[in-house]
Structure formats: C-alpha cells, structure tokens
Amino acid sequence: MSALSDSLKKYIGMKSTTEMACDAVERGAVRRYAQAIMYEDPIFDKPCANNARYGGPVAPPLYPTHLARRAFGVPDPIQANARNSDFDGIVAATSSGGLPALEPLNGYALLNGGSEIEFFRYARHGETVSQTSSYADISEKETSKGPIVLVVTETEFRNGDGELLIRTRRTQIRRK
Amino acid sequence: MALGTTPNFEDVAIGSDIPGLEKGPLTTAHLMRWSAAMENWHKIHYDKPFAMEHDKLPGLLINGSLKQQFVMQMLADWAGPNGWAWKASFQFRAMNIVEEAVRVWGRVIAKRDGPGYGLIDIELGILNDAGKESTPGTATVALPYKNGQPVPYPFVPPAA
Numbered sequence: 001m002s003a004l005s006d007s008l009k010k011y012i013g014m015k016s017t018t019e020m021a022c023d024a025v026e027r028g029a030v031r032r033y034a035q036a037i038m039y040e041d042p043i044f045d046k047p048c049a050n051n052a053r054y055g056g057p058v059a060p061p062l063y064p065t066h067l068a069r070r071a072f073g074v075p076d077p078i079q080a081n082a083r084n085s086d087f088d089g090i091v092a093a094t095s096s097g098g099l100p101a102l103e104p105l106n107g108y109a110l111l112n113g114g115s116e117i118e119f120f121r122y123a124r125h126g127e128t129v130s131q132t133s134s135y136a137d138i139s140e141k142e143t144s145k146g147p148i149v150l151v152v153t154e155t156e157f158r159n160g161d162g163e164l165l166i167r168t169r170r171t172q173i174r175r176k
Numbered sequence: 177m178a179l180g181t182t183p184n185f186e187d188v189a190i191g192s193d194i195p196g197l198e199k200g201p202l203t204t205a206h207l208m209r210w211s212a213a214m215e216n217w218h219k220i221h222y223d224k225p226f227a228m229e230h231d232k233l234p235g236l237l238i239n240g241s242l243k244q245q246f247v248m249q250m251l252a253d254w255a256g257p258n259g260w261a262w263k264a265s266f267q268f269r270a271m272n273i274v275e276e277a278v279r280v281w282g283r284v285i286a287k288r289d290g291p292g293y294g295l296i297d298i299e300l301g302i303l304n305d306a307g308k309e310s311t312p313g314t315a316t317v318a319l320p321y322k323n324g325q326p327v328p329y330p331f332v333p334p335a336a
Contacts, residue, residue, distance in 0.1 A: 029213075032212070032213045033213045035210045036212070036213035036214075036242075037242065037245040037249070038199060039214075039245065039280065041253075050257045053326070053329050054329065060245070060248070061252055062241075062259065066213075066215075069215050071330075078217060085230075086230070087219075088218060088219055088220070088226070088230075088231070089217035089218045089219035089223070089226075090216070090217070090218050091215075091216070091256060109231050110218075112208070112239075112241065112268050113267065113268055114240075114265065114267035114268050114313075115244060115265065116263070116264075117244075117264055117267055118262065118263040118267040119260070119261060119263065119331065120331045120333075121329070121330035121331065163330065
C-alpha cells in the first residue's frame with residue numbers, strides 16, 4: 001500500500017452529520033433549475049393533473065442532490081480564494097456532502113467518474129431536504145495517464161418528515 | 177412522468193429502443209446557466225485557461241451533472257405519470273467538450289416481474305456529434321401491468 005493510500009484509509013467509513021439544506025424547495029429555484037437542464041415539464045411549475053399523485057408541484061428528479069448550498073453567514077470560499085491561482089472553483093458544500101475534506105488530496109484535480117442513483121420520491125415545493133453522506137471507498141489505481149484516486153461517496157437525501165427521496169453512490173476521480 | 181403516457185409492461189419488447197433525447201449544441205452559456213442554477217463554480221466548465229493550462233484538459237467540459245439530468249429526463253418521460261424511473265447508473269468515460277451536441281439513447285435489455293408492477297432494465301448512453309459514446313450506463317424503470325394499478329408512489333422497491 002502506498003503512503004497516499006495509507007493516509008486516506010482513515011477516511012473510509014467516515015459519516016457526515018445530517019445536514020439540512022439552507023433553503024427549502026423553492027418555486028423560483030426549481031424554475032431556474034428546470035430551465036437550465038432544459039426540462040420544462042409542467043409538473044415542476046404549478047398544481048396540475050399529472051402532479052396530483054405527488055401531492056402538487058415537485059422538483060426535477062435530481063434536484064435534492066444539488067441543494068447543499070452556502071448558507072448566510074458561512075465564509076465565502078470564492079472571495080477567500082480570489083488570489084489563489086490553484087483554486088478550482090469547487091466549494092465544499094457542493095463537493096463533500098458534509099464530509100471532511102480529504103486532506104491528502106489537496107491540490108488534486110477532481111472529475112466526476114460516475115453515479116448510481118435510486119429514486120423513491122420527488123421533493124415537493126416547500127419541503128426541506130436533508131442529506132447524510134459517508135465515504136464508502138477510497139482506492140488508488142494506475143492508469144495510462146498516471147495514478148488516480150477513486151473516491152466513492154454514498155448519500156441519502158430525505159425530506160423534513162424523514163422520508164427517503166434519493167440514495168446516491170458517486171465516484172469522483174482525483175488526479176494530480 | 178407528466179409529458180407522455182405510461183407504456184404497459186407487457187407492450188415493451190426486449191431489444192426495443194426507448195425514445196431518446198437530443199440536446200445542444202451546448203454552449204458556454206448553457207454551462208454557465210447550469211453552474212448558476214446549482215451554485216457550483218467548478219472552473220473547468222467556464223474558465224478556459226484554467227481548464228486547459230491548470231487542469232490540462234482539452235477544453236471546457238460539459239458537466240457530468242448536466243449530462244445525467246438528460247438521462248433522467250429520458251427515463252422519467254418514458255416512465256410517464258403511472259410508471260417510475262427507479263434507478264440509474266452512469267460512468268463518465270469520455271469528456272464532452274463545449275459546443276458539442278449530445279444524443280441520449282436507451283434500449284431495453286431485460287424484463288422481470290416486481291411486486292405488483294413490472295421492471296424494465298435498460299442500457300443507455302450519451303453520444304456526441306461524431307457518434308462517440310461518453311456516458312454508458314444502465315437503468316431500471318418500473319411500469320404498470322396492463323389493466324393493473326399505477327406503480328406505487330412513493331416508490332416501493334422490490335425486496336432485495
């Protein structure tokens with residue numbers, strides 16, 4: 001096992017606290033999101049026949065997975081890194097799922113390696129969403145372009161009543 | 177989901193294609209709009225010098241997180257209001273570079289019975305203009321039986 005793998009081992013199995021998204025599912029944010037993904041289904045807008053069984057207007061399927069935003073009062077990482085030429089623009093709230101940063105991988109580039117996602121229920125307008133994550137696996141791999149680190153994170157997203165909305169298993173590729 | 181109708185499990189043939197989607201060409205404006213909508217400011221999607229010089233990428237990348245939205249749209253539209261797109265997995269095997277158009281496709285590879293509904297296994301992917309596959313994956317969609325009840329909502333998966 002390499003020194004890097006050794007230093008990453010302690011993170012495997014580490015679980016985040018359950019974090020509540022700072023904003024509930026808001027109609028305006030859902031509109032911007034649906035328009036950005038070019039998916040303007042009326043069920044995301046107002047009550048209609050096709051969202052009656054969901055209890056009213058809902059957000060697009062993956063919306064809860066993008067609700068970890070920076071709350072008021074939390075230090076601004078963009079301003080904090082304004083003179084850091086290595087800052088890649090990734091803000092912790094969107095990359096770590098509330099998990100501690102992987103310190104040994106500081107300065108490593110990040111690419112999205114893939115996802116497994118299970119859907120159980122839509123998030124309705126007005127609902128709050130929480131998420132709980134864990135590092136399921138971290139492993140090093142040799143590739144033709146050099147060594148990479150695969151970071152697998154599992155996350156459960158639930159509404160304010162604790163109902164499971166989505167479960168994800170994401171693989172991030174980190175490389176120097 | 178809402179835009180279409182739900183196929184019956186019995187009417188879906190193994191080997192058949194489900195309706196695909198075409199998106200793009202995807203410009204920097206599309207990528208910036210998506211970054212803003214999800215408040216993720218990863219520079220490889222809009223800062224070309226950072227992407228190419230710092231991260232050694234061939235250009236600005238179309239977000240994997242945006243591509244998976246297109247897959248979910250295809251699946252949910254096909255499942256219709258009485259079905260349910262239960263699960264999907266994707267591997268981001270190749271990059272899609274800004275200005276590419278993408279075509280999302282899906283093909284039925286297996287059918288099986290679930291508890292009160294049927295399950296359809298699908299292979300899927302995302303092709304660019306040149307026909308190169310970037311995002312191979314699989315999915316499972318639950319469909320009602322002919323003359324059966326809609327798939328339960330919230331979705332109750334089959335016992336493992």
